[in-house]
Each structure stands twice: as structure tokens, then as C-alpha cells.
Amino acid sequence: MTSTISVLGAGSWGTALAIQAARNGYRTLLWGHDPIHIRTLQQNRTNQRYLPGFVFPNTLETSSELAEAAAFSDLILIAVPSHAFKDTLIKLRRFTGQQVQIAWATKGFAPNDGYLLHYSVERIFSKETPTAVLSGPTFAREVAADLPTAITIASNHAGFSELLTRIFHSARFRTYTSTDMIGVQTGGAVKNVLAIASGIADGLNFGANTRAALITRGLHEIIRLGLELGGRQETFMGLAGLGDLILTCTDNQSRNRRFGLALGQNKNRAAAREEIDQEIEGVSAAKETYLLAQTHGIDMPITEQTYKVLYESLSPLAAVQNLLDRELKAES
Ligand SMILES: NC(=O)C1=CN([C@@H]2O[C@H](COP(=O)(O)OP(=O)(O)OC[C@H]3O[C@@H](n4cnc5c(N)ncnc54)[C@H](OP(=O)(O)O)[C@@H]3O)[C@@H](O)[C@H]2O)C=CC1
Ligand SMILES: O=C(CO)COP(=O)(O)O
Numbered sequence: 001m002t003s004t005i006s007v008l009g010a011g012s013w014g015t016a017l018a019i020q021a022a023r024n025g026y027r028t029l030l031w032g033h034d035p036i037h038i039r040t041l042q043q044n045r046t047n048q049r050y051l052p053g054f055v056f057p058n059t060l061e062t063s064s065e066l067a068e069a070a071a072f073s074d075l076i077l078i079a080v081p082s083h084a085f086k087d088t089l090i091k092l093r094r095f096t097g098q099q100v101q102i103a104w105a106t107k108g109f110a111p112n113d114g115y116l117l118h119y120s121v122e123r124i125f126s127k128e129t130p131t132a133v134l135s136g137p138t139f140a141r142e143v144a145a146d147l148p149t150a151i152t153i154a155s156n157h158a159g160f161s162e163l164l165t166r167i168f169h170s171a172r173f174r175t176y177t178s179t180d181m182i183g184v185q186t187g188g189a190v191k192n193v194l195a196i197a198s199g200i201a202d203g204l205n206f207g208a209n210t211r212a213a214l215i216t217r218g219l220h221e222i223i224r225l226g227l228e229l230g231g232r233q234e235t236f237m238g239l240a241g242l243g244d245l246i247l248t249c250t251d252n253q254s255r256n257r258r259f260g261l262a263l264g265q266n267k268n269r270a271a272a273r274e275e276i277d278q279e280i281e282g283v284s285a286a287k288e289t290y291l292l293a294q295t296h297g298i299d300m301p302i303t304e305q306t307y308k309v310l311y312e313s314l315s316p317l318a319a320v321q322n323l324l325d326r327e328l329k330a331e332s
Contacts, residue, residue, distance in 0.1 A: 003027060004073035005167055008088055010037060010062070011279065012050040013105055014079030016140035019051075021077075021167050022060035023146075029061045031069040033084075038064040050278070054144040070095035075103070075163070077134075081279045082108025082189075085117055089124040100125070101160055103132040103153075107188035108281045109288040114295075116185040116229070118156075130157040132164055133181055135188040136239035137247035139254075146172045152240045154178040154185075176239065183231025187222055187241035190289050190303070191248055192282030194218035195256035196263070197306045198249035200316045203264015210320075214302060215249050220332075221300040225289065228296045256282040263309060264316050286310050301326060 003026060007018040010032025018030040032038045041047055045056045056062075063069055069076070070092060080088050085106050102121050110120045121131050132155035143149050151168070153175050155161035161177040169175040178184060194214065201210045222245065223236045235241055248254035252261075259280045262272035273280065290307035293300040305322055308314035314322075 002073070002075050002163060002167075004029070005075045005077060006031060006069040006073045007077045007079060008066075008069060008092070009079035009081075009084075009106075010034075010041065010047065010050070011079065011081070012047075012140035013138075014077075015047040015051045015054075016143040017077060017079060017105060017134075017168070018060055019054060019057065019144050020170070020173055022057040024167060024170055025059065026167050027059050027061070027072075029063055029069055029072040031063050031066060033064065033080075035064040038062050051140060051144055066091055067095045070100075074099040075101050075167075078102065078104040078106060080106060082106050082117070082281055083111050083284065086110055086120045086124070089120055093124055096125075101130040101132075101157075101163070103134060103155075103160070103164055105134040107135060107185075107192060108285050109189055109292075111284060111288075114288045114292050116182060116189070118181055118185065130160040131155065131181070132157070132160050133184050133188075134164070134168070135184045135244065137243040139247070139251070141253065143173065148172050148174075150174040150176065150239055150243075152176050152178050152184055152235075152238060154181045154183075154235075154240070156181060178235060178238075178240075180232045180235040182229050183226050183235030184240040186226040186229055186231050187236055188244060189281070189285050190222045190225060191218075191241075191245040192256045192280075193286045193289050193303050193306050194221070194245060194282075195248035195254050196260035196280075196282040196286065196310075197302050199254075199257040199260020199262075200264040200306070200309065201260075201320060202257075203261040204316055204320065205264075206320070211249065215245060218249070218302050219245060221303055224298050225293060225296070225300060228298055229292075255280050259283070266316075269310065282306075283310060 022028040136151035305319035
């Protein structure tokens with residue numbers, strides 16, 4: 001029975017998930033691409049840069065060698081940012097055997113081709129490789145602090161979601177299984193765009209009514225796109241859809257929301273990014289989602305206006321006005 005796991009990506013989320021697996025008694029190896037950062041983690045037994053204040057359990061090891069991570073376990077969990085996802089898979093492929101099982105907690109699309117991340121795994125590994133995605137309303141810091149959290153684990157392989165459940169489930173970390181990998185990935189990727197939009201509205205000092213309207217109409221956008229891509233309605237009403245959307249649109253722990261807040265307060269994109277100094281997945285997701293909506297002929301007005309603020313220098317105020325000026329229609 002598997003008793004090890006390698007987690008790729010030593011940012012806040014990879015570190016929190018590695019701590020969770022290690023706390024559950026699984027020998028866990030946390031891999032990061034920067035040898036200097038990893039050496040610091042090894043020495044301090046904590047990730048001061050990305051998740052300060054949480055001491056690593058004894059069962060947590062670290063490495064900056066991908067070959068070591070592949071040899072450590074045939075169960076790989078990827079938590080690198082989406083822009084590094086494909087590249088990490090390609091490098092990993094050189095070191096893995098036939099038995100490898102691949103899960104990811106990354107939220108976003110493969111850069112430049114707009115595909116959900118499971119397509120990259122299928123192409124770089126194979127369609128037969130067991131795959132799974134973990135997603136839901138899960139701020140890294142709260143998971144590391146062992147605050148009650150629930151997450152969805154979606155897999156194409158029942159045995160794999162059960163294995164991941166054993167590794168991650170605890171009295172404070174509740175796991176739900178699903179078979180809807182497309183729906184779970186779509187919810188996780190698109191909610192980041194809507195969190196930026198919600199931040200923008202709050203940065204402009206609009207009120208709670210505006211935020212609630214954005215969340216509700218944003219959910220409709222996720223559902224329209226997600227159904228078209230092959231996801232299931234109930235997934236969008238669950239943890240990986242509505243749950244994560246509410247979390248990131250309403251709480252300032254969300255980097256995407258804070259980025260939007262800065263834009264709404266009239267900071268430019270570069271200054272807002274610098275202020276956050278961590279991954280803001282919604283920036284690339286806004287472009288990929290906007291292009292996907294166009295390709296599939298789907299109406300996603302909040303996504304479209306967010307894209308225009310980010311890529312066409314539309315002012316946040318004009319973007320909100322564009323949404324309000326839209327032709328009146330029935331609620332659907
Ligand atoms: N943080 C959270 O609460 C949650 C995050 N997620 C998702 O997890 C993913 C990772 O985000 P998160 O950990 O928060 O991001 P962070 O900003 O906390 O950390 C990003 C990490 O990725 C590393 N990195 C950057 N480029 C590469 C690369 N080319 N190859 C390998 N590693 C690289 C960074 O290393 P370096 O410092 O050297 O640049 C850093 O360790 C995102 O898709 C995010 O949406 C999902 C749920 C919760
Ligand atoms: O996805 C997340 C929580 O579920 C983290 O959101 P941010 O990337 O906006 O911080």
C-alpha cells in the first residue's frame with residue numbers, strides 16, 4: 001500500500017498540502033525548483049517565504065532534484081503555478097516509471113493553448129495514467145493551521161481518489177470525491193477571474209449589493225462555460241464551484257481579490273502585481289477564459305470586462321458601467 005507522496009511546488013499551497021499529508025503519517029517529499037530556497041526550508045524546517053510560522057512534521061522531507069522526487073514515490077501531486085505545469089510534467093516524464101499516478105492542485109489552464117490541465121497530463125504521459133485534481137475553498141494558511149476545511153478530489157480512477165482520500169482526509173480536512181474532473185478544473189480556474197472582478201468592485205468602493213450580484217452572475221458564467229466543456233451542473237454548485245467562488249470573492253486572503261482591489265484603487269497592473277508578490281492565477285485565466293468563451297460562443301460579460309481591464313487598459317469604472325449598461329434580459 002502506498003505510504004509515500006511527492007509534492008511538486010514549494011509555494012504556499014504545495015507546502016500546506018505536504019504538511020497535511022505528513023501530519024497524516026505519510027512520508028512526504030516536497031520538491032521545489034530553486035535549490036537555495038529548498039536548502040533554507042531544509043535548514044529551518046519551515047517555509048518562511050511562502051507559509052511562515054508552520055513547522056514541518058518529521059515525516060516531511062525536501063528536495064530540489066526532480067529525479068529524487070520521482071524515485072521517492074510513484075504518487076505525484078503537482079502544486080506548481082499553471083504557467084509551469086506543462087514544463088514540470090515534461091521534465092518529470094524523464095524520471096517516472098509505468099506505475100506513476102498524477103494528481104494536481106494547480107488552478108488554471110495550460111498557458112497559450114487554453115486547455116484544462118488534464119489534457120497536458122494525457123498528452124505528456126498517457127490517457128491510461130491515473131489522474132486526479134484537488135480543488136475547493138482552501139486557503140493554504142488555514143489548511144496549515146489545521147482549521148476545518150473541505151475539498152473535492154475528482155479522479156478518472158476510483159482507486160486513485162480513495163488513495164488520495166486516505167492520504168489527505170483528517171478530522172479537520174474533509175475530502176469529498178467526484179468523477180467530474182472537467183467541472184472541478186473549470187470552477188477552480190474561472191473563479192480566479194471573478195475574484196479579480198469582485199476585488200475591483202470593492203476597490204471602487206461599491207457595496208455589498210454589487211459583490212453579491214457579481215458572485216451570482218459570475219457563477220452563471222462558470223456554469224455556462226463548464227457545461228459547454230463537459231462539466232456537470234452539480235459540480236458548479238459544490239465546493240470546487242460556488243464554494244471556492246464565495247471564498248475568493250469575499251476574503252482578503254485571496255491574492256486574486258487583493259490584486260483586483262489594488263486595480264480598483266487605481267494602481268496599475270505592474271504595481272498591483274508587485275504588491276501581492278505571489279502567483280495571481282486569474283491574470284492568465286482571464287485571457288484563456290475570454291478566448292474560450294469566444295471560441296465556444298458563450299456569453300461571459302464579467303470575464304470579458306475583466307479581460308479588457310487587464311489586457312486592453314479599460315478603466316475599472318468603465319468596465320463596471322459596461323456591465324450595468326448591458327441590454328436588459330431575463331435572469332438565466
Ligand atoms: N495558496 C493557496 O491558498 C492555494 C493555491 N492554489 C493553487 O496552487 C497553485 C500554486 O500556487 P501557490 O503555491 O499559492 O503559489 P505561491 O505564489 O505561493 O508559490 C509559487 C511557487 O511556485 C514556484 N515556481 C514558480 N515558477 C516555477 C517553475 N517554473 N517550476 C517550479 N516551480 C515554480 C515558486 O518558486 P519561486 O519562489 O522560486 O518563484 C513558488 O515556490 C496555483 O495554481 C494556485 O491557484 C490552490 C488552492 C489554494
Ligand atoms: O484558490 C484559492 C483558495 O481556494 C486561493 O486563492 P488565491 O489564489 O486568490 O489566493
